[in-house]
Amino acid sequence: MIVLKASQDKVLAALQAVSGIVERRHTLPILANVLIRKQGPQVELTTSDLEIQVRTTVEFDGDAGDFSTTVGARKLIDILRSMPSDQTVSLTSNQSKMTLQGGKSRFTLQTLPADDFPLVQEAADFGPAFSVPQKTLKGLINQVHFAMAVHDIRYYLNGILFVAEGKTLTLVATDGHRLGLAQAETDTEMPKQEVILPRKTVLELMRLLKDGGKGEEENAPIEMRFAGNQAKFSFSGMEFVTKLVEGKFPDYNRVIPKNHKFHVILGRQQLLAALQRAAILTSEKFKAVRLAFDPGLLSIASSNAEQEEAKEEIEIDYGGDQIETGFNVTYLMDVLANMSQDMVRIDLNDSSSSALLSIPDHAGFKYVVMPMRI
Secondary structure (H helix, E strand, O other), X not given: OEEEEEEHHHHHHHHHHHHOOOOOOXXXXXXXXXXXXXXXXXXXXXXXXXXXXXXXXXEOEOOOOEEEEEEEHHHHHHHHHOOOOOOEEEEEEEOOEEEEEEOOEEEEEEEEOHHHOOOXXXXXXXXXXXXXXXXXXXXXXXXXXXXXXXXXXXXHHOEEEEEEEEEEEEEEEEOOOEEEEXXXXXXXXXXXXXXXXXXXXXXXXXXXXXOOOOOOOXXXXXXXXXXXXXXXXXXXXXXXXXXXXXXXOOOHHHHOOOOOOEEEEEEHHHHHHHHHHHHOOOXXXXXXXXXXXXXXXXXXXXXXXXXXXXXEEEEOOOOOOOEEEEEEHHHHHHHHHOOOOOEXXXXXXXXXXXXXXXXXXXXXXXXXXXXXXX
C-alpha cells in the first residue's frame, strides 16, 4: 500500500515539524519513531516523549484506505535530507517494514505497531481557549528564553512562567541570577491563568512558531488552552500538548528593582560589541566584567588568571555619581543579543544593587541582572 506520495520538501517539512522532541536515546525504543496514521488523503504524523506530544495533519497522494504504523523518525529525516528537494518520494508499507523510494533510491525500514505507541493522555479539564498572533508569542519567548535555568534543582525555574490576565500576556524567566520579563497586549480578554511551561516545550515552540517573515502569514494565530497539569497549543495545522511544571514560581514583582537614582541610555550594538571584546579576556569560571559609570563615560574592564586585561570605553550621556559594579558578561550579552531595538536603558542605584535593563519608550520589557563581587 502506498501510504503517501509527494515531493521530498513537503514530506520532509511535515516530519521536521513533529520530530524536534524525539530523543535519540530512549528507554522505550518506540519513542524514537513517528506514528503515521492515514485516513484517506489525510496523513497524521505524531511524536511523543511521554510529556510532550506534537501532531500535524497533511494531505498527501497515495492509495485509498486507512493505515497506521510507526517508523524511525530520525532515519526517515536523514534519508529525505539526502535527496533532491524537487524529487517525488513515496512511502509504501509491506508487512512489518516500510519502503521509502525516490528516483533510483530505495530504503527499507523496520516498523513497530501503531497500537504500541504511547499517546499522551489529554486532560479533561482544559480552560477556555484564547489566541494571539504567533508572531507576538514568538517575540515574547525570544525576549526571555535565555534567562531560563538549565537543570536547576529548583525545577520550577527550568521553564517560563506564562501569565494571562485581562488583555495582557506576560512571560517571565529566571535562573536566580537574572530575570527577564516580557509583556504584550492582546485583542482578546483572557481569564486569569498562571502556568509554568517546561524548558523543552519553550524551545520547541520557538522553533515551530512563525514570526510573520518571508512567505508567512503576518497574523497567523496560535490558540492556547490550559488545564491543571497540561497546556495545549493549536497553530498552523499542528497540535501541541505538553505537561506543565508543578511548583510555585518566585514573585517576580519583588525581584524587579524600582525607584532607581541613576539611568543611562546608550546604543545597544555599541555596548554589545564592547562587551564581546572584553569577554575574550574574562576567566572561564567567573566571566566577570567591571563596569564603571562616570560623568560622560562608561568604562568596561576584564581580566583573567594569566593577568591579561581588556579595557573598553564608551562615551555616554550620564551626569550622576560614579558607580563601579561587576556583572557576569554572558548575562549582559544574552539580553543585548536578543533585543532588536537600537537603544537600551540601564537603571542603577549603587554598586551593590541589581541593574535593570529596559527598552526606552517600551514598558513591556524588563531584564534584571544581579551584580558580582569582583
